[in-house]
Amino acid sequence: PDLTAFAFGLPKAELHLHLEGTLEPELKFELAARNGIDLPEKTVEEVKATYNFTDLTSFLQVYYPAMRVLVTADDFHDLAWAYLQRAAEQGVVHVEMFFDPQAHTSRGVPFETLISGYRRAAVRAQDELGISAELILCFLRDFSAEYAMATLMEALPYKQWIVGVGLDSDERDNPPSKFAAVFARAKAEGFFLTMHCDIDQVGSIENIRQVIEEIGVDRIDHGTNIVENDALVELVKAKGLGLTTCPVSNSFVTEQMKSDEIVDLMHRGVRVMINSDDPAYFGAYVADNYVALAEQAGLGAADLAQLAINSFEASWLPAGRREAYV
Ligand code: ADE
Ligand code: ZN
Numbered sequence: 001p002d003l004t005a006f007a008f009g010l011p012k013a014e015l016h017l018h019l020e021g022t023l024e025p026e027l028k029f030e031l032a033a034r035n036g037i038d039l040p041e042k043t044v045e046e047v048k049a050t051y052n053f054t055d056l057t058s059f060l061q062v063y064y065p066a067m068r069v070l071v072t073a074d075d076f077h078d079l080a081w082a083y084l085q086r087a088a089e090q091g092v093v094h095v096e097m098f099f100d101p102q103a104h105t106s107r108g109v110p111f112e113t114l115i116s117g118y119r120r121a122a123v124r125a126q127d128e129l130g131i132s133a134e135l136i137l138c139f140l141r142d143f144s145a146e147y148a149m150a151t152l153m154e155a156l157p158y159k160q161w162i163v164g165v166g167l168d169s170d171e172r173d174n175p176p177s178k179f180a181a182v183f184a185r186a187k188a189e190g191f192f193l194t195m196h197c198d199i200d201q202v203g204s205i206e207n208i209r210q211v212i213e214e215i216g217v218d219r220i221d222h223g224t225n226i227v228e229n230d231a232l233v234e235l236v237k238a239k240g241l242g243l244t245t246c247p248v249s250n251s252f253v254t255e256q257m258k259s260d261e262i263v264d265l266m267h268r269g270v271r272v273m274i275n276s277d278d279p280a281y282f283g284a285y286v287a288d289n290y291v292a293l294a295e296q297a298g299l300g301a302a303d304l305a306q307l308a309i310n311s312f313e314a315s316w317l318p319a320g321r322r323e324a325y326v
Contacts, residue, residue, distance in 0.1 A: 006301050007290040011325060013094040013311040014087060014275055014286045016221050016244035018138075018168070019076075019118060020067055020100055021278025022083035031069040031078070039069075051281055056198055056253050060170060063281065067103050076117025084125040084133060086279075090287035093325070094132045094315060097122075098166055101151055102140045111154045119161045134163040134316065136194065139182065141167050141174035148182045156189065163316050164192030166221065171201045176210040183215050192316045194219040194244075199254050205229055212239065219244060219314060226270075227261045233268060242271040242314025247293045248284040249277035259297040266306060273311035 025047040032039050041047045053059040070076055080097070087095055097118075104114050115135075122133035137155055139148035155162060165186045167179060176183075176195055183193055195211045197204060197220055204225040211217045212235060223243040226232040236243065243265065247257040265272045274293060279285045284292060290304055312325040 003294055003301065003304070004291050007294065007304055008089075008091050008287040010091050010287075010290070010304060010308045011093045012091050012286065012290075012308040013096070013273070013315045013317075013325075014092050015096050015219070015242065015273065015311060015315060016098070016246055016275035016277055017083070017095060017286075018098045018100070018278050019080050019083065020070075020103060021063070022086075022280050023066055023069075023079060024082070024280045027079065027082055028066060028069050031071075031075050035069060035071045035075070037069055053252050053281075056201075057170060057172075059253060059278075059281065063278070064103055068107060070104065070114070071109065073113050073117035073120070076114045077120045078117075080118050080121030080133075081124060083279075084121060084129060084131060086285055088125075088129045088131060090285045092131060092286060094312070094317060095125075096134045096136050096163060096316060098136050098138045098168065100138050100140060100168065101155070102143055102147065105151070105154075106143075111151075112158075115155075115158050115161060119158075122161075132317070132321075135161060136164045136166050136192075137162050138166040138168045139179060140169040141179065141196075142170045145178055145182055148179055149185070152182055152186055152189075159189065159191075162191065164194060164218070166193075167195040168221070171196065171198050171207065175203065175207055176215050180214060183217075187216065192218045194221055196221040197223045197225065199224060199250050199258060201225075205232065208232060212236070212241070217241070218316070222246065222250075224250075224258050224261045224265065224272075227264055233265070233270060237269055240271060240313075242273065242310065244275050244314070245272050246275045246277035246289065247296070248282045248289050252282050257293065257296050259293055262293065263297045263299065263303070266303070266310070271310045271314045272307070273314055274307050
């Protein structure tokens with residue numbers, strides 16, 4: 001049996017996907033031309049040659065400047081719609097997509113412009129592809145807590161379009177506790193909560209403890225460093241928290257997929273699942289990540305099916321719809 005075909009055909013939820021990380025060079029050129037923006041790179045190869053990341057910081061230094069080609073609501077729609085069509089080909093039937101409003105409002109794009117473009121693509125995915133698509137608003141942790149709170153206030157009129165809030169960008173010197181008040185308010189407003197605990201960051205174990213005990217998250221993005229700490233593994237299991245792991249992304253920011261850690265956690269009963277993170281930059285969409293992990297760790301169909309089941313169990317689908325998939 002062909003494991004690649006199995007991985008693509010497996011119905012799955014994607015829970016760790018940055019919409020801004022789905023900007024392929026071809027669309028970048030199209031949007032730049034549309035908006036009269038001059039890019040330093042002239043060919044797809046030249047753009048890809050800048051993707052020589054060695055860690056999270058060097059990735060983010062390439063990632064944010066690329067976003068300036070996104071200007072109008074149509075641009076945001078076209079970005080999300082291109083991703084959703086790829087997702088359909090990868091067996092995705094439900095997706096909870098991160099977006100970084102501050103990467104756009106900080107350069108003058110109104111919140112309403114970006115959210116209305118993204119929302120239009122999400123509704124279209126349900127109608128035309130049969131994919132349920134939700135949005136998760138991420139705060140940039142290297143900006144202030146005050147700016148995050150102001151962004152949350154700006155988002156409240158669009159509450160029906162946003163399933164949860166997250167935290168991303170550079171983790172160093174920006175611990176979860178910095179955003180305790182913002183996340184407490186978001187929880188009171190009825191949002192689900194998640195936060196990035198990136199791979200092998202300084203203070204990773206303490207940050208994971210904070211997201212569970214002080215913030216009270218519903219999920220953790222990455223978080224695989226819990227393998228070093230049996231007490232945290234037990235806590236994550238007891239609370240049924242999902243860990244949204246991203247093997248190919250890991251291999252860019254740490255030189256390893258962390259496949260042993262992911263598989264170990266799965267076999268210990270932790271709700272880990274597989275995601276693509278920033279697929280345009282790491283060259284792998286979600287089914288490609290299933291295949292890469294399977295090859296690296298020698299997994300078979302039963303393990304991949306378990307990972308897909310975990311993706312629905314850790315999702316924020318309403319209870320009745322979640323059970324329909326598992
Ligand atoms: N923004 C986009 N991808 C990210 C990641 N993997 N970690 C932190 N911030 C991000
Ligand atoms: Zn991420």
